[in-house]
Amino acid sequence: MMKELHSQGKTAEDIVEVLKRTPIHPRVVPAIKAAHALGCDLKIVSDANLFFIETILKHLGLEEYFSEINTNPSYVDEQGRLRISPHHDFIKCSHGCSLCPPNMCKGVVIERVQTYLSSEGKKKIIYLGDGSGDYCPSLKLKEVDFVMPRKNFPLFDLICKDPLLIKADIHEWTDGEELEHILLNLINTIATEENAQFISAADCKLQTMSAHEALPQALPVRQ
Numbered sequence: 001m002m003k004e005l006h007s008q009g010k011t012a013e014d015i016v017e018v019l020k021r022t023p024i025h026p027r028v029v030p031a032i033k034a035a036h037a038l039g040c041d042l043k044i045v046s047d048a049n050l051f052f053i054e055t056i057l058k059h060l061g062l063e064e065y066f067s068e069i070n071t072n073p074s075y076v077d078e079q080g081r082l083r084i085s086p087h088h089d090f091i092k093c094s095h096g097c098s099l100c101p102p103n104m105c106k107g108v109v110i111e112r113v114q115t116y117l118s119s120e121g122k123k124k125i126i127y128l129g130d131g132s133g134d135y136c137p138s139l140k141l142k143e144v145d146f147v148m149p150r151k152n153f154p155l156f157d158l159i160c161k162d163p164l165l166i167k168a169d170i171h172e173w174t175d176g177e178e179l180e181h182i183l184l185n186l187i188n189t190i191a192t193e194e195n196a197q198f199i200s201a202a203d204c205k206l207q208t209m210s211a212h213e214a215l216p217q218a219l220p221v222r223q
Contacts, residue, residue: 006081012051015082019055025176029060031183036065038187040126043067043113045106047133049074049084070109099136107136114140124190126183127168129155141168146186148173 005015036042044066046053051074057063074084086103088095097105110127117123125141127134130150135158138147145168149156152174159166171186173179 002082002084006079011080012076012082015051016055019052020059022056024060025179027176027180029062031176031180032062032065034180034184035187038184038191040187041067044069044071045109045137046071047087047101047104047106047131048072051075051082051084070106072103097136099139100133104133105136106133107140110137110140114142125168126186128179128183131155132158135159138166138168141166143167145169146171148179148182148186150174 032042042065044053046069049072050069053069053071054063057066070087072084072087074082077083088102088104088108090102094102095105095108097107100106110125113125117125122144125145126148127138127141127145128148128150129138130153132154134149134155138149138155138159141147147159147166147168148171149159151172156172159170163170171182173182
C-alpha cells in the first residue's frame with residue numbers, strides 16, 4: 001500500500017497530515033495521562049507500525065507517557081517512501097502461533113513482559129484491546145490480571161464464545177468515556193488492595209516487635 005501511495009506522488013508528510021486527523025474520543029488522552037500519573041507503566045502492543053504510532057503520539061503530546069512500543073518497524077527511505085517491516089521475521093522462522101498473523105504474535109510480547117514483571121515482584125496487567133490479534137495475549141493473562149475488550153468488536157466476540165478460557169477479570173467498554181471510568185477504577189482498586197496488604201504486613205511486623213519488647217527481662221540464675 002505504501003508503495004502504491006508513493007507511486008501516486010503521496011509523500012510521508014501527506015501521510016502525517018492524515019494521521020493527525022485520526023478521530024479519537026476526547027476522554028482517551030486524559031485517561032492515558034491519569035493512568036501514568038497514578039504510577040502505571042504504559043506499554044503499546046500494536047500491529048500498526050512505528051511511524052504511524054509515533055506520529056499520533058507526538059501529535060497528541062503523549063510521547064513521554066509510554067515506556068515501550070511493540071509494533072512493526074518502519075522508516076522513510078531516501079526516496080521519501082514509507083517502508084514497513086514485520087515485527088517478527090516470518091521468512092526466517094515462524095513464531096508458532098496459529099491464532100496470530102505471521103508478522104506478529106502479541107502473545108509472545110505479553111509473555112516477555114510477564115517474565116520481566118515476575119522479576120520485579122507481584123505486578124498486575126490491565127490489557128486493553130479490540131482486534132482479533134488481541135485474543136492470543138488475552139489468553140496469556142493470569143488470574144490477577146484484567147482484560148478490557150471493546151464491546152461488539154472482534155476481541156469481545158471471541159471472548160464471548162468461551163469466557164472460561166480467559167483467566168483474567170473481564171471488563172468490557174464501549175467508548176472513551178467508559179474506558180476512562182473502568183480503567184481508572186481498576187487502577188485505584190489495585191492500588192487500594194496493595195496499600196492494604198502493605199499496611200497489614202507493617203502492622204504484623206509492629207505487633208511482633210511489640211510482643212518481643214513486652215517480654216520481661218530474664219532473671220540471673222545463681223550457680
